[in-house]
Amino acid sequence: GAVVSQHPSWVICKSGTSVKIECRSLDFQATTMFWYRQFPKQSLMLMATSNEGSKATYEQGVEKDKFLINHASLTLSTLTVTSAHPEDSSFYICSARDSNAYEQYFGPGTRLTVT
């Protein structure tokens, strides 16, 4: 149990375009999902907390107009990187918290490369 999927697993896009990343909890309901970014050989940095049916909460320094988050249902959250630039290239990982438990489970991640 506790499977989180992410799509796509990797994407290459041109500078100035937008990319949407989906995160789904497959076998549990997740009231809260989290989006992280990880640069090579670094730790996971929380970008935002996504709550079903309400606006996302962004961490300090994360541009909410650039990283649009939508938590449409108890099993789906999406992150859209708008007007992507090469510095946005990174490994984006979502996690989902089971509504009835404390654990957070991570999706497989999406490697974004902006050229």
Add this chain to the structure above:
Amino acid sequence: QQPVQSPQAVILREGEDAVINCSSSKALYSVHWYRQKHGEAPVFLMILLKGGEQKGHEKISASFNEKKQQSSLYLTASQLSYSGTYFCGTEDDYKLSFGAGTTVTVRA
């Protein structure tokens, strides 16, 4: 605020033991441990809750000292599959802050 992990890296031979420490300057409610292999997402190992007992996962166990605001992860009789980067995460208002990670390399 990020927890502090030590050591940064450790190299082991198969069968050897290791301890990874995680400490926080804030009072801890829970500590989450994950292992990440290169190019993959972190995999949940275990969670330790305030007032809870020591947990175990195969030959990997952990302890949580609430008074000292720290947790330790114990790798016992390490296997090649234990290689990876281990992160501890401390929880604050449902959000996790992760340490810098400890890279474990197990050699045959």
